[in-house]
Amino acid sequence: MYTLILVxxxxxxALFLAGFARGLRNAVIEYRRGKPEPTEVPDYNYVGMAAISVVISATVIALVGVAPMWIYAGxxxxxxxxxxxxxxxxxERPSA
Amino acid sequence: MDKSIFASMPSLTPSLGFASMIGLGLFSLALSYAVKTLLVRNTHDFIIADRRVGFGFGVASVISVWTWAMAVMMSSAMTFQWGLSGLFWFVVPNGLAVMAMIPFARVLRRNMPEGYTISEFIQYRFERSRVATGIVTLTMIFGIILEILINLKGTSVVVSTVFGIDWKVATIVGIVCVLAYSYFGGLWTSVLTGTLNTLMITVPAAIIVAAVFAAVPGGSEAVFNAVGDAGAQNLSVLRPDAAAGFGITLAFGLLAATVSDQTFWQKVWAIKSRDVGRTFLWAGALFYPIPICLGMLGLVGIAAGLTPADIGGDIAAIGPYIVAHIGLPLTLVLLYVLVILAACYSTIDGASSALSSIVAVDIVKRYFPATPERLLFPITKFSVLLGGVIATIIVLSGVDFTTLVLTTYALKTSILLPLILAILWPKTNTVGFVGGVVASIAIGMPIYEMVGELAGTLSIVAIGGLAVVGCGLMDSKEFDVTQLRRVSDEIASPAPGAE
Structure with missing residues (x-):
């Protein structure tokens, strides 16, 4: 399991750093471009996703008490x- | 499985400790200098990142400021003390508190697009009431200093325990490292270093926990069986004493910690408006695995039959103790220290950046509105250092900071419902807001002292809410939230060549 987690x-x-590089590049480009950012805040249904994440987390913790293999879920x-x-x-969509 | 699997590691020298602290600081300093050159020209950029923080940076930086050094250790400690019930009650409200910001963040960002601080919102929401604004500003400052103080103290304890460095020296080295890089780029620096610190928290945490279980004879199965043998309740998430002992109080405290914290509000106004809602959703959801993962170290402590006395008396030290004594290679122990340092640095730089926004908007621009940009910018940059210096003095003085903790707790909890209602309920008025906060402190805190944490916390929250609702219902006036749209940008980017 240790080797699997290491890999x-x-x-x-690698994915994180690739994303970081992309985000930094976009931030610098947008800053240099200097175009004002739009101010609209879109309606976004988050309740279902939030509930799912809470339930999954709580379930995983409970499952650790059921079988030892769940210790590695964390x-x-x-x-x-x-x-x-x-x-x-x-x-993320870079600003136009 | 017993305590014999633990032995001290002689190779953890003080110079390794200094190298870890200073190395991370220098790396962040180099990044910070690049940020300053590429992304920061004025106060507006420094405190609000020109409102251009994208989705990825938003998610990572929210996680980084929410992952306190103490949280890294407390997830293991709560598991060690209460079994899986402790982890359950520690984890579930933690992510929820981040996601709870979403409705308030969306309302304020939509209606007050040019905002900077929550205190600024209160100023316009309550007809420039100095009392209401003063209470909120003070609460935010106290909260920030406490954030810095707790992280600094926690880190100095870990570094001194693991490397044998004098804790006072560790405190000074730690704060110098953070403030040196925070000074340069403001919020952008906090966001970028915080993002990288999130990487340093997550991947190493997984590797270290897996390595600890690999080092235990019999692995996860042996730990699981030993934990069950130590007490069947350790493997249950349904212990009522864990909920009553700390879980419910912690849930309210965490909610107050996000909603009543400028560190989060600064990000609400700095993240691109289209990404505000989903940023806090992803941050809350992706935060969950961090304490779940590190909490597993607490099970090893239970399985080995460790007692608080074995680890120096403080259960917060259970994670560091296990990692430093179970026979892991030196690189993995150093990696664990880096996890804690990354959590500490990112929380302190986030708090320092939030403080700079309060100083610029709620103090300098409010009381000295004619301050020119050429003066405001250095003052704002200097203010980044302020919280760290004050917190260091408090830590080094050795005074018991229980009073500061209690005062901040009282302010943050009492402000929670009045603030939420001020954002969501147009009938909330100044008398109700101020009266609610004052009444919940004046009546709720004595209840807290006399009856206990749970009843006290519920009383503080309820009194504040009832006072606001009562005063709101007695008044026919309603606040027109669209007025906030007319609030101009207090620290707009000056046109090139204007200064």
């Missing part, structure tokens, strides 16, 4: 956090 960790870090999920942030950089 996945390297992949997650380390695997935290790699998902690093990868998720990397993905966030690629999901």
């Amino acid at each position: 996945l960790g390297i992949c997650a870090a 380390p695997l999920m935290v790699l998902g956090t690093a990868a998720g942030i990397g993905v966030a950089f690629f999901v």
Whole structure:
């Protein structure tokens, strides 16, 4: 399991850093361009997603008490956090 | 499985400790200097990043300021003390508190697009009431100093425990490292270094926890069985004593910690408006795995039968103790220290950046509106250092900062419902807001002292809310939220060549 987490960790870090580089490049380009940012705040349905994340987290903690293999869910999920942030950089739309 | 698996590690010398602290500081300083050159020209850029913080940086930086050094350690400590119930009650409200910002953030960003601070919102919301604005400004400043103080103290304890460095020296070195790089780029620096610190928290945390379980004879199965043998309640998330002991109080405290914290409001106005809602959603959801992962170290402590006395009396030290004594390679121990340092640095630089926005907008521009940009910019930059210096003096003086903790707690909790209602309920008025905060402190705090944390916290929150609702219902006036749209940018970017 340690080796698997190490390998996945390297992949997650690579995705994170690739996203970071993209985000930084976009930030500098947008800053130099100097065009005002739009001010609209879109309606975004977040309640369902928020509830799902709470339920998943609570369930994983409960499952740690059911079987020892769930102990590794935390380390695997935290790699998902690093990868998720990397993905966030690629999901974002640079300003026109 | 017993305590014999733990042994001290002689190779953790003070010079390694200094190298870790200073190395991370120098790396951040180099990044900060690049940020200053590329992205920061004036006060507006310094305190609000020209409102151009994108989705990725937004998510990572919110996670980084929310991941306190103490949170890294407390997730293990709560598991160690209460079993999985402790982890459950520590984790669930934590991510929820970040996501709870979404409705308020969206309302304020939509209606007050040129805002900077929550205190500035209160100023316009309550007809420039000096009392209402003063209470909120003071609450934010107290909260920021406490954030810096707790992180500084926690880090100095860890570094001194692991490397044998004098804790006072560790405090000074730590704060100098953070303030040196925070001074240059303001919010952009905080966002970029915080983002990289989130990487330094997440991936190493996974590797270290997996390595700890690999180092235990019998691995996760042995730990699981030993934890169950130590007490079946350790493997349950349904212990009522954990909920009553700290869980419910912590949930309110965490909610107050985000909604009543300028560190988060600064980001609300700095992130691109189209990304504000989903940034806090992703940040809350992606934050969850961090304490879940690190909480697993607490199970190792239970399984080995460690007691608080074995680890120096403070259960917060359970994570550092296990990692430093279970026989991991030196690089992994250093990596764990870096996790804590990254959490500490990113929270302190986020708090320092928030303080600079308060100084610029709520103090200098409010009381000296004619201050020119050429003077405002250096004052704002200098103010980044202020919170760190004050917090360091408090930590080094050795005084018991219980009073500061209690005062900040009282202010933040009492302000929680009045602030939420001020944002969401147009009938909230100045008398209700100020009366609610004052009444909840005056009546709620004695209840807190006499009856206990849970009843006290619920009383403080309820009194504040009832006072606001009562005064609002007695008054026929309604606040027109569209007025906020006319609030001009207090510190707009000066046109090139204007200064």
